[in-house]
Amino acid sequence: MNSKHDVLIIGGGPVGLSCAYYLLKSGRSVTLLDAKEIGKGSGSGNAGHIVPSHIIPLAAPGVVxxxxxxxxxxxxxPFGMKVSLNPNYLMWLLKFTAACNEVNVTRNVKPLNDLGQLSAKNFAQIIAEEKFDCAYQEKGLLFLYKTEQAFHDGQHEGEFIQKHGIPVSVYDKPKLHEVEPAALDDVIGGVHFTGDAHLNPTMFLKLLRERVQSMGAELMDGTKVTGFEVANGKIVKIKTSAGDFEAEQVVLAAGALTPSVAKDLNLNIPVQPARGYSMTMSATKTMPSHALILGERKVAVSPMDGLLRFTARLEVGNYSMEPNPLWIRRIENAAREYLRLDEKLDVKETWAGLRPTTPDGVPIICKSPKHDNLVLVTGHAMLGLSLGPGTGQVVAELVNGYETAFDLSLLKLERF
Ligand SMILES: Cc1cc2nc3c(=O)[nH]c(=O)nc-3n(C[C@H](O)[C@H](O)[C@H](O)COP(=O)(O)OP(=O)(O)OC[C@H]3O[C@@H](n4cnc5c(N)ncnc54)[C@H](O)[C@@H]3O)c2cc1C
Incomplete structure (x- = not known):
């Protein structure tokens, strides 16, 4: 097969699907390829937190x-890392360590805030306009704390975030237990980012997949991109397991695998996987009423109608997508330190996914510096779902040559 396409998107995760939606809305024809299954990948089993409050990049002071x-x-x-002498991996670790400073935070708060706000607005609009039934709730994200030190640090971070226009409420112990009765008695306080939201990502991505298909996108599951041919600064051929393709414009949104997919493109894309796990169970008798973060243990909790999901761990450098039973057990144990849970949980699914992570913890969204018809979009780390709809909009604007909703210059690949 050697077929011609208008916009060809590589990768059907939350980012690629969101790009497809906004490109279709702008009147473009879209072909979306995924090596595995569109709408699954590293997005479906995640926590489903939509968090415009997350304006501090992953690489920040104190992280190392x-x-x-x-x-x-x-x-x-909550953190692990692979031991490897791979030069790309070692270089990534060095760059990440070097970026854990105030300068990196100050530089990136604005683009993360702009993208987060745009995405939150777009989420609300998609869900209302498309009538998606995906357990979407605008109840904020509530951090729970058991120790004075962590509660103090959480309040300090909340104050910083509030200064950037994001609503934050701090709860003492009585107020916290009134707001979240599922918390155990020894939880001493909470910090609530009331402008955040959450949903069931499995359902959202399934509905988005169906919607882009009904809008005319050609969807190709099980179609792995294996290479490219480039001539005169343009991609002229996309080689895949289903034959060769030609496209006016290419959007590369292959998550943590983007660097290997781009191997023929002479680009240095410093993205590493940060693996995490989730476990999903039937509703417990005392369901949490909010999306939560269990502060000291860094476990995310998501009530999703009849389901409850815990997610945790950030393991840098590991590409395997097999959930590790030991860590699944430990995540459950950590959740039991904070929440009233049934003695035996009815576990429906355990899962692992890869967060595509750059050394400064900020996404790459830009036109390729070397190819006229390529847009690069990866590195959303812990926020690929949350930042998806804003990313989709600005990628459509880039592809169409329009002015973008906000200044993308700090998100360019050339910063590395
Ligand atoms: C435990 C956990 C919890 C998380 N919780 C949240 C959360 O609450 N909120 C949030 O916003 N984010 C969360 N995330 C992060 C989020 O899931 C990721 O940021 C997001 O999945 C990245 O989206 P993506 O589309 O860039 O990449 P992916 O989801 O990885 O999608 C990339 C797609 O590209 C395809 N692909 C790869 N190589 C090829 C190839 N050669 N040819 C064709 N296709 C290819 C893959 O099959 C995949 O489907 C979490 C992640 C984890 C692991």
Whole structure:
């Protein structure tokens, strides 16, 4: 097969699907390829948190020290890393370590805030306009704390975020237990980002997949991109397991695998996987009424109508998508430290996914510096669902040559 296409998107995760939706809305024809299944990948089993409050990049002061401390307590550590001498991986670790400073935070708060606000607005609009039934709730994200030190640090971070226009409420112990009765008695306080939301990502991505198909997108599951041919600064051929394709414009949104997909493109895309796990169970007797983060343990909790999901762990450098039963058990144990849970949980699914992570913890959204018809979009780390609809809109604007909704210059690949 050698077929001609208008816009060809590689990768059907939350980012690629959102790009497809906004490109179709702008009048473009879209072909969406995925090596596996569109709408599954690393997005479907995630926590479903939509968090415009997350304006501090992953690479921030104190992160390396915390990571080292956690590694001394391997049973409870929310963080892990692969031991490898791969030069790309070692370079990534060095760059990440170097970026854990105030300068990186100050530089990136604005683009993360702009993208987060645009995405939150777009989520609400998609869900209302398309009538998606996906357990979407605008009840904020509530952090629970058991120790004075962590509660103090959480309030401090909340104050910083509030200064950037994001609503934050701090709850003392009585107020916290009134707001979230599922919390155990020894939870001492909470910080509530009231402008956040959550949904069931499995359902949202399934509905988005169906919607882009009904809008005319050609969807190709099980179609792996294996290489490219480039001539005169343009991609002229996309080689896949289903034959060769030609396209006016290419959007590369292959998540953590983007660097390997781009191997023929002479681009250095510094993205590493940060693996995490989830477990999903039937509703418990005392369901949490909010999306939560269990502060000290860094476990995310998502009530999703008849289901409850816990997600956790950030393991840098590991590409396997097999859930690790030991960590699934430890995540459940951590949740039991904060929440009233049934003695036996009715577990429906365990899952692992890869967060595509850049050394500064900020996405790459830009036109390729070397190819006239390529847009690069990856590196959304812990926020690929949350930032998906805003990313989709600005990618459609880039592809169409329109002015973008906000200044994307800090998200360019050339910053590395
Ligand atoms: C435990 C956990 C919890 C999380 N919780 C949240 C959350 O609450 N909120 C949030 O916003 N984010 C969350 N995330 C992060 C979020 O899931 C990711 O940021 C997101 O999946 C990245 O989206 P993506 O579309 O860029 O990549 P992916 O979801 O990885 O999709 C990329 C797609 O590209 C395809 N692909 C790869 N190589 C090829 C190839 N050669 N040819 C064709 N296709 C290819 C893959 O099959 C895949 O489907 C979480 C992640 C984890 C692991």
């Amino acid at each position: 020290t915390s990571a080292l401390k956690w590694m001394l307590d391997p049973e409870h550590s």
